[in-house]
Amino acid sequence: MKTNHINQTVTFLASAQEVYEALLDEKKHAAFTGAEANIDRSENGNFDMYEGYCHGYNIELVKNEKIVQAWHFAEEGWPDDHYSICTFALEQIDDKTKLTFIQTDVPEHKVTALTSGWEEFYWKPLAIYLKH
Numbered sequence: 001m002k003t004n005h006i007n008q009t010v011t012f013l014a015s016a017q018e019v020y021e022a023l024l025d026e027k028k029h030a031a032f033t034g035a036e037a038n039i040d041r042s043e044n045g046n047f048d049m050y051e052g053y054c055h056g057y058n059i060e061l062v063k064n065e066k067i068v069q070a071w072h073f074a075e076e077g078w079p080d081d082h083y084s085i086c087t088f089a090l091e092q093i094d095d096k097t098k099l100t101f102i103q104t105d106v107p108e109h110k111v112t113a114l115t116s117g118w119e120e121f122y123w124k125p126l127a128i129y130l131k132h
Contacts, residue, residue: 001079001082001107001108002107002108003084003104003105003106003107003108004106004108004111005102005103005104005105005106005111006101006102006103006106006111006114006115006118007100007101007102007103008100008101008115008118008119008123009098009099009100009101010098010099010101010123010127011093011096011097011098011099012096012097012099012126012127012130013095013096013127013130013131014096014097014130014131015064015092015095015097016064016065016090016091016092016097017064018097018130019090019097019099019126019130020063020064020065020067020090022126022129022130023067023088023126024039024041024061024067025039025041026038026039028129029049031129032125032126032128032129032130033049033050033121033122033125034125035049035050035051036049036051037049040058041058041061042058042061043058043059043060043061044057044058044059045057045058046058047069052074053073053074054071054072054073054074055071055072056069056070056071056072056083057069057070059085064090064092065089065090066087066088066089066090067086067087067088068085068086068087068088069085069086069088070083070084070085070086071083071084071085071086071103072084073110073114075107075110075113077107077109077110078107078110079107082105082107083105084103084104084105084106085103085104085105086101086102086103087100087101087102087103088100088101089101089102101118103118
C-alpha cells in the first residue's frame with residue numbers, strides 16, 4: 001500500500017498546557033469535538049474516540065510539549081492492522097501556542113480527506129473551545 005503524510009501548522013490563543021490538556025483529557029477532548037472520548041494518558045495507553053471511528057495508543061508523551069500516537073481510522077480501504085503515526089509538537093510563543101502536526105503512513109487515497117478532516121473536526125473546534 002502506498003502511503004503519504006500530512007503536515008499542518010496551527011496557532012492557538014492558549015498556553016501549551018491548555019492545548020496539551022485538551023488533546024489528552026477525555027472530558028476536554030469530548031467538549032471540543034462533541035464526541036465521547038476514552039483516553040488513557042499513559043505511554044502505551046489506548047484511546048478510542050468518535051464511537052470507534054478512531055482508536056490507537058500513545059507512543060511518547062512529553063508534558064505540554066509533544067504527543068506522539070499511533071492512530072487507526074475506520075475508513076474504507078484502511079487496513080485493519082494499519083496505524084498512522086501522529087505527532088503533535090507544541091511550542092509556546094508568548095500567549096499563543098504553535099502546534100505542528102505531522103501524520104505519517106497515511107494510505108495515499110485517504111490523505112485529502114484526512115487533511116480536511118483534521119482542519120474541520122480538530123483545529124477549528126479546538127480554537128473555538130480554547131477561547132472560552
